[in-house]
Amino acid sequence: MSDLSKQVIKRFPEQGDMQLVSLRAVTKFECSHCQTTKHAKVLAVVSGDWNRLLCNGCYEKTLTENGGNSPRTRIPAVLRATFPVITLLRVDTKGEL
Numbered sequence: 001m002s003d004l005s006k007q008v009i010k011r012f013p014e015q016g017d018m019q020l021v022s023l024r025a026v027t028k029f030e031c032s033h034c035q036t037t038k039h040a041k042v043l044a045v046v047s048g049d050w051n052r053l054l055c056n057g058c059y060e061k062t063l064t065e066n067g068g069n070s071p072r073t074r075i076p077a078v079l080r081a082t083f084p085v086i087t088l089l090r091v092d093t094k095g096e097l
């Protein structure tokens with residue numbers, strides 16, 4: 001399982017104790033949250049532990065649920081509750097807030 005860490009080609013900014021990473025190729029892994037075997041290039045690592053992986057869906061779900069604890073606290077809670085995570089990231093990048 002730890003061999004996966006050698007496949008990382010891109011690391012995204014950490015969100016709390018989760019870090020989204022992009023792998024070189026589509027890889028099979030088990031999501032520790034929904035307990036489902038996934039095939040994806042993008043997944044999240046929890047606390048740098050490659051035995052605790054999240055699929056993209058669980059990552060975004062966790063981000064939304066734990067919004068108050070993430071570094072994105074400068075985004076008002078009402079916006080976090082209204083827009084999907086992807087939209088928030090885009091707004092964040094453009095610095096419109």
Ligand SMILES: [Zn+2]
Binds near residue numbers: 031035036054055057
């Ligand atoms: Zn999952």
